Amino acid sequence: MSKILVAYFSASGVTKKAAENLAQAAGADLYEIRPAVPYTRADLDWMDKKSRSSVEMNDKSSRPAIADSDAEISRYDTIFLGFPIWWYVAPAIVNSFLESYDFSGKRIILFATSGGSGFGKTAAGLKGSVAADTAIVEGKILNGANSVDNLRKWVETIL
Secondary structure: OOOEEEEEOOOOOHHHHHHHHHHHHHOOEEEEOOEOOOOOOHHHOOOOOOOHHHHHHHOOOOOOOEOOOOOOHHHOOEEEEEEEOEOOEOOHHHHHHHHOOOOOOOEEEEEEEOOOOOOOOHHHHHHOOOOOOOEEEEEEEOOOOOOHHHHHHHHHHHO
């Protein structure tokens, strides 16, 4: 069986809970993508066009610094990558993470939490941050209560 990692970014804790359940369901290791400068509540105010998250998402070249670079990506064949959907795409810090490691030949399965939107063009938007031979697969929006048993069934179908 291949080695699996669940890597995630969570600004408010919602995606963290989904990632923890998914890691348990998949028998996977867990890795949190942490920003070098944590986001505050004011930073996440999407109604404020000057908030940190708004500024980052409006600048396609924005790459917020990550706190560490110790994810041992080379140990894994499959990476479940989770994040909240911001402005219909992945937060810019997810690109920072992808550009910090070599994902050549790996399979990345996306999962996300969202207040109402789907993946949109998220997978395509992330493809430019990884090697050409990295497979990025649109996975599942994990809103609400996702039990470990239900996630296990999904993992079995996608792996």
